[in-house]
Amino acid sequence: MTNLAAWYFDELKMAGVDFEDVAQVEAFDLKQLSSTPEKEQALVSRLGISSGHTVIDLGAGTGTFAIQTTLAGAFAHAVDISHAMLAYARNKAQKAGATNIHFHRAGFLTYEHTSSLADFVVTKSALHILPDFWKMVAFLRISSMLKPGGHFYLRDVIFSFPPAEYEMSINKWIERAAKPEGEGWTAKDYEMHVRQEYSTFAWIVEGMLQQAGFDILEVNYLSPVTAEYLCKNTA
Template identity: 70%
Template sequence: MSSFPTWYFDESQIVGIDFEDIAQVETFDCKQTSSAPEIEQVLVKRLGISSGHTIIDLGAGTGTFAIQAALKGASVHAIDISRSMLAYAQQKARKMGATTIKFHRDGFLTYKHNDDLADFVITKAALHILPDFWKMVALMRVSSMLKPNGILYLRDVIFSFPISQYEASIDEWIEHSSKPEGEGWTVKDYQIHMREEHSTFAWIIEGMLTRAGFEITQANYLTPTAAEYVCIKTA
C-alpha cells in the first residue's frame, strides 16, 4: 500500500474469516459449494474460455475457477489478498496439473496488470468486500484490464428484493441458506456478512457497470440475494 494515498481503502482488512489461517482457508474451500470443480467447469464452457485466452480471476480464493480455466489451456492470472489462500490455491493447481496460472497477492484496488489485456475478467463472491465508492473504482480498473469487447463475469451477494422488504428478505435468506456448524456457512457467518461487509442492491451495481463502460448482456437474479452478470466492455 506504500504507493497509494493514505486515504486509500485497505482490502486486507476483511472481516469474518482469518484468511491467513490455513485451517480456516481449508474450511472456506469446503464451504464454497457454489464453486465446486464441476460447477466451475460449466461456467468455463458457458463463457467459451479456451486455449489462447487470457483470464484475470479477481478474488480467486482457493483457485477452483482458475484451475478449471487453466486446464482448458487459458493463461490465468489468479489474484487474491490472502497469502495463505494463494498458497492453498497453488498447491491445488500443482496437484491438478494446471501449469498456466500466475498467482498475485493483490486486490481489486492494487493489482497492476502488466501482461496482455485480458479476454475475460472473472470475479465471484468477492466484490462485496468493498464499499460502493470503491466498487466503482474497482470496476473502472477492471475495464482498463480488458480488451475491447472483453467480457466481465460478476457473481455475488446482490440484493434484488424490494427495499421496503429488507428485514423480512434478509431474515428469510439467513434462515434458508445457513447450515449447521461444519456443514457450510452458518447463521453467524451470514449475520457477520450483513453487519460488516458491503453487499448492495442490483440497481446500484448495474448503474456502476454501465458507468464503468460495460454493456450488461445477461443479468440473472439467481435468488433475491444473489445475482450474476455477463458484461461486454464497450468503452
C-alpha cells in the same frame, strides 16, 4: 499499486479470520459448495473460455475457477489478498497439473495487470468486501484490464428484493440458507456478512457497471439475494 493516497481504501486488511492460515482456508474450501471443479468447469464452458484466452480471476480464493480455466487451455492470473488462500490455491493447482497460471497477492484496487489485456475478468463472491464508492473504482480498473469487447463476469451477494422489504428478505435468506455448525455457512456467518460487509442493491451495481463502460449482456437474479452479470467492455 504504489504511492497510494492516504485516503485510499486498504483492501488488504479485509482478509478475515477464515483466511489467516491454511487450515482455516481448507475449512472454507469445504463450505464452497457453489465452487466445485464440476461447477467451475461448466462456467468456463458457458463463458467460452478456451485455448489462447487470458483470464483474470479477482478474488480467486482457493483457485478452483482459475485452475479450470487453465485446464481448458487458457492462461490465468489468480489474484487474492490472502497469503494463505494463495498458498492453498498453488498446492491445488500443482496437484491438478495446472501450470499455466500466475498467482498475485493483490485485490480489486491494488492488482496491477502488466501483461497483455485480458479476454475475460471474472469475480465471484468477492466484490462485497468493497463499499459502493470503491466498487465503482474497481469496475473502472477492471475495464482497463480488458481488451475492447472483452467480457466481465460478476456473481455475488447482490440484493434484488424491494428495498422496503429488507428486514423480511434478509431474515428469510438466513433462515433458508443457514446450515448447522460444521455443515456449511451458519446463521452467524450470514449475520456477520450483512452487518460487516458491503453487499448492495442490484440497481446500484447495474448503474455502476454502465458508468464504467460495460454493456450488460445478461443478468440473472438467481435469488432475491444473489445475482450474476455478463458484461462486454466498451470503454
